[in-house]
Amino acid sequence: MYADVNGTKLYYTMEGTGIPCMIISYAGTLFYERTFSKELQKYFQLIYVDLRGGGQSDPGIIGEITLASLVEDVEQLRQTLNLNKIAVIGHSGNSWLALEYARQYPRNISHLILVGQGPKSGTEDTVKEQQNYWETFSSGERKTILERNLQQLTEDEQFDTFSTSESFIKMYVAWAPRLWCDAQFDCSHLWKEVNLNADVLRRFLDIVMKDYDSTSFLSEITCPVFLALGKYDFLNPPILWDGEKEKFPDCTYHLFERSGHNPQLEEQTLFTSKIIAWIMK
Structure with a gap:
């Protein structure tokens, strides 16, 4: 389905009944439809949204995409769909947009779910923490597998012929040791x-x-927050939230011990039960 929003067309799908919940995405709606449990549809009306220019939404002009336009797109879509308060799920980099929406529209958000992301983008300190976590907690075998995967990519004679999107996916798959418990x-x-x-x-x-940094306003996020992080997420390790997650006025935190970057899939049953228990409080 498509919605006319702020001069562009946003693609979205809708499943389930219950609390309206937008899963905002620059990774394509299908990725999240495949990784989030269908069980959530009993408690949420899940609205998977391709953000401006992404997925099946109108490609538009890339240079016109700004944080302000993306926040307003989420808000306008909420209004277009005649929704009152919405829950918002942000995974990976999409979490920053979810946080920003919660900051700017506190009266229109009921719950905020953040999965697999730190509180700020790649500052020098963040990059150091990411690398230190990898060097300290990843096994020798895990490092060897990553090295082998990347070597295979460089030896692939077709790699240079791939589109940027194909290259991104190939790299994401190769980065398995940094992204998945397995x-x-x-x-x-x-x-x-x-x-x-x-x-x-x-x-x-x-x-x-x-340079996005949410640490200065986390205390202003008034809705309930669920923070889901994976122990084996070497892209956005849980240590990035040390000393920061405590700033949320109402935050439920869970570290998924057998997950990497996608606990909603890697420990799907546990993840789903935790979210349902939290939402039903």
Whole structure:
């Protein structure tokens, strides 16, 4: 389905009944439809949204994508769908947009779920913490698998012919040791037929959210927050939230011991039960 929002068309799908919940995405709606449990549909009306320029939404002009426009798109979509308060799920870099929406529209958000992301983008300190976590807690075998995967990519004669989106997916799959508890997990099936616009995703991560830092306003997030992090997430390790998550007035935190970057899939039953118990409090 499509909605006319602020001069563009946003693609979205809707499943389930219950609390309206937007899962905002620059990774394509299919990726999240495949990784979040259908059981959540009994408690949430899940609205998977391709953000401006991404997925199956109108490609538009990449250079016009800003943090302000994205926040307003979420708000306008809420109004277009005639929703009162909404819950918002942000995974990985999408979490920053979810946080920003919660900051700017506190009266319109009922719950905030943050999965697999730190409180700020790649500052020098953040990069050091990420690398230190990898060097300290990853096994020798995990490091070897990553080295082998990346070597295979460089030896692939077709790699240079791939589109930016194909290259992104190939790299994501190769980065399994940094992203999944199972260092040899092949996640390529999750990306099958996903409409990914890597150029838009790169603009979002490298330009729009560059230097984004939520630590100064976490205490202003008044809605209940669920923070889900994976012990084996070497992209956004849980230590990034040390001394920060306590700033939320109402935060439920869970470290998933057998998960990496995607606990909603890696420990799906536990993840789902935790979310349901939290939402039913």
